[in-house]
Amino acid sequence: MDQNLMTIFSGVLTLVGTVVSYFISQAAKKHSNVKNIDALAKLANQAVSWAQKNFNENPEKLSEAINYVTKEAKNLKIKTNPAQIEAQIEASLAQLKKNFTSDPVKT
Structure with missing residues (x-):
């Protein structure tokens, strides 16, 4: 009986560990994607200014x-x-145009 109980307990711990690992990896992936999107937006802003x-x-x-x-x-x-x-560059260009039309002196 003790052996079966230990096997069940071990299985439950493995399952819980797997679930926790999955959620940690998803959170890390989401954080990484947000950082990539932010970096891509900054690059697009630089590229638009440089190309203009x-x-x-x-x-x-x-x-x-x-x-x-x-x-x-x-x-x-x-x-x-x-x-x-291309979408990020277009968004950066649209923002640049919006900023220019709202206050051409500052741009």
Whole structure:
């Protein structure tokens, strides 16, 4: 009887440990994703400012901004895809335009 009780107790502890490990890994993954999104947003802001300053044509600006973010994200080991990068650049550009129209003197 004692052997069966120990086996059951051991199984329960293993199950609880597995569940706790799962939730810890999910929390760490979520925290990591938030940090990646924040870093990607900062890179996109830098890329938009850099492209606005250095390129004249809109298609060229977008292309160079995408290249900039792609390269820097790879250097920082941020996992992204082209759609995420382009969307973040577009969001940064929209924010820049919004800031400019609300107060052109400050931008």
